[in-house]
Amino acid sequence: MSSETIVIRNAAWIAAWDGSGHRYQRDGDIAFAGDTIVQVGGRYEGAADRVVDGSRRFAMPGLVNLHAHPHTEPAYKGVREDHGVPEMYDTGLYERMCAFVLDADGRRAGMEMAYAELLLSGVTTAVDLSGPVEGWLDCAGRSGLRFYIGPYFADARWKIDERRRLRFEWDEAAGRRAFEAAVRVMEEAERHPGGRLRGIVFPGQIETCTESTLRDAAAFARQTGRPLTTHISQSKVEFHEIVRRHVKTPLEYAADIGFLGPDAILGHAIFIDGHPDIRWRGGADLGRLADSGASVAHCPSPFARYGQAMDHFGRYRARGVNVGIGTDVAPHNLAEEMRLAILLARVMAADYRAVDTAEMFRAATAGGADALGRADLGRLAPGAKADIVLLDLDHPAMRPARDPLRTFLFEAADRAVREVFVDGRLVVENGRPLHLDPEGAAAQLEESQARMLVEAPARDFLGRAGDDIAPHSLPF
Ligand SMILES: [Zn+2]
Known part of the structure; x- marks a missing residue:
C-alpha cells in the first residue's frame, strides 16, 4: 500500500459519486492519501507528494x-x-x-x-x-x-x-x-x-x-x-x-x-x-x-x-x-x-x-x-478506495469527447485507458501494465494450447482430434 498523497490536478472530466449515483464534474482535482480518496472535485489545497496532470483526462472509478x-x-x-x-x-x-x-x-x-x-x-x-x-x-x-x-x-x-x-x-x-x-x-x-x-x-x-x-x-x-x-x-x-x-x-x-x-x-x-x-x-x-x-x-x-x-x-x-x-x-x-x-x-x-x-x-x-459487499469500491468519493482509471482524451478514439463515458463504452473501450491506480498505487502507466509481462507469457500459452489440442482425442467422448471438435474458421 502506498503512503503518498497524490493529486490528479484539474481533471477535465470526473465521474464522481454523489452518494446515490455517478455524476459528471468538470475541471476538478482528485486527491488520495495512501489507499483512500480524500477529495473529489474542486481545488485540493493540501500538500501532495506527487501531482498528475489531469487536464486531458477523464477520471472514472475502476x-x-x-x-x-x-x-x-x-x-x-x-x-x-x-x-x-x-x-x-x-x-x-x-x-x-x-x-x-x-x-x-x-x-x-x-x-x-x-x-x-x-x-x-x-x-x-x-x-x-x-x-x-x-x-x-x-x-x-x-x-x-x-x-x-x-x-x-x-x-x-x-x-x-x-x-x-x-x-x-x-x-x-x-x-x-x-x-x-x-x-x-x-x-x-x-x-x-x-x-x-x-x-x-x-x-x-x-x-x-x-x-x-x-x-x-x-x-x-x-x-x-x-x-x-x-x-x-x-x-x-x-x-x-x-x-x-x-x-x-x-x-x-x-x-x-x-x-x-x-x-x-x-x-x-x-x-x-x-x-x-x-x-x-x-x-x-x-x-x-x-x-x-x-x-x-x-x-x-x-x-x-x-x-x-x-x-x-x-x-x-x-x-x-x-x-x-x-x-x-x-x-x-x-x-x-x-x-x-x-x-x-x-x-x-x-x-x-x-x-x-x-x-x-x-x-x-x-x-x-x-x-461483493464493498461500499468503498466502484465509486469516486471521499473515503472510498483509490481505485481510479484515467482515460486519455487526446486519443483519437476518444475524440470528440462530448460525453466521454459514452465514447468510452461505445467507441474507444480499452484503447483510451492510460493510467490505472489501485489502492492509490500506479499499476498502469502510459497504457502499459507495470508489473505484468503479457508478451513474455504468450509463447508459453501458445505451447500449452497446442498440447491441449493434441491431447484432446484421449479425453473426448468420441476420441476426436482437437481440430475436428473445433475446426479452423477457413478451410486449408
Ligand atoms: Zn463462468
Whole structure:
C-alpha cells in the first residue's frame, strides 16, 4: 500500500459519486492519501507528494469484473468462438471442458495475459474463479489488481456419454477435499502482503455439488463474512437436469436450500423460468431472485456466441435485481463486455430504453462492488478506495469527447485507458501494465494450447482430434 498523497490536478472530466449515483464534474482535482480518496472535485489545497496532470483526462472509478476465469479462458482463443453442440441446446461448454484441459504452465501464462488485459480495460477489482494452481497468488498479488480469489470445488465432474447426454461422475470425498483445499487457498490469499486479495466461496456449479456441499458452502461463507458464488441457470441442459432431479428450477432449488441471499452472486442466471427458451411453470424466478437480494454476474459474450441472451437486463433491474458485469471468457475486456450488454439488452427488449450508458456504468462499478459487499469500491468519493482509471482524451478514439463515458463504452473501450491506480498505487502507466509481462507469457500459452489440442482425442467422448471438435474458421 502506498503512503503518498497524490493529486490528479484539474481533471477535465470526473465521474464522481454523489452518494446515490455517478455524476459528471468538470475541471476538478482528485486527491488520495495512501489507499483512500480524500477529495473529489474542486481545488485540493493540501500538500501532495506527487501531482498528475489531469487536464486531458477523464477520471472514472475502476471497473469491477464480477465473474472471470483468467487462467484457462485465454487458451480457448481461436477454439471456442464458433464452437457449439446442437444436441446440448447449442452450448459447447460441456464438450469443450471435457476434451480440452490446459496444463499448469498454460494456466500461469493465461493469468499473466488475462490480468494485463483486465487492467488495460479499466478493471481494478476482479473475481477470479479458477482451479488452484501454484503461483496463482504470487501473480495476483504482483499484478497490482484487487482480487476476490475463488478456488473451484465440486463433487462431480461432467462426462458426455455416447449419445451426447450430460452425465456426472460423483466423488463426494474428492469434493470435500477440494472444498478444504479451497479454504486454505482463500486464507493464504487473505494473508498476502498488500491486503488486496480476499476470498470468495465458489462451489463450481449448482448441478455438480451435492445439496449438503451447497448448504455447507453457504454457511461457511456467512460464518466467515466472505461472498459466495456459483454457476446457475447457465444452460438449458442444466435447467432441465435440475428440473429432472428436483422438479424445481435451479433458482427455486437454490432458494429452497438457503443458498440465495444478499451475499450470493449468481453466474449467470440467464435460463430462468420466464426466459422465452424455457417458459416453465409460471415464471416466478425473477421475483425469487429479487426478493432474495442476490446479485447476478452478467457476462453476455459466451452466451451470445451460442445465439443466446439474458431476457433482459432492463427487466432484471426493473424488478430490483442487482446486476454486475463479468467477462467469463476471453477477451478479458470489460469495456467491450459492457457495450455488448447494452446492445443485447436493447435487442432482447426490442426497445432502446432497456438500458442506457449510466445504468450499465453503474452495473460495472457500484453494482459489482455492492454484490461483493464493498461500499468503498466502484465509486469516486471521499473515503472510498483509490481505485481510479484515467482515460486519455487526446486519443483519437476518444475524440470528440462530448460525453466521454459514452465514447468510452461505445467507441474507444480499452484503447483510451492510460493510467490505472489501485489502492492509490500506479499499476498502469502510459497504457502499459507495470508489473505484468503479457508478451513474455504468450509463447508459453501458445505451447500449452497446442498440447491441449493434441491431447484432446484421449479425453473426448468420441476420441476426436482437437481440430475436428473445433475446426479452423477457413478451410486449408
Ligand atoms: Zn463462468
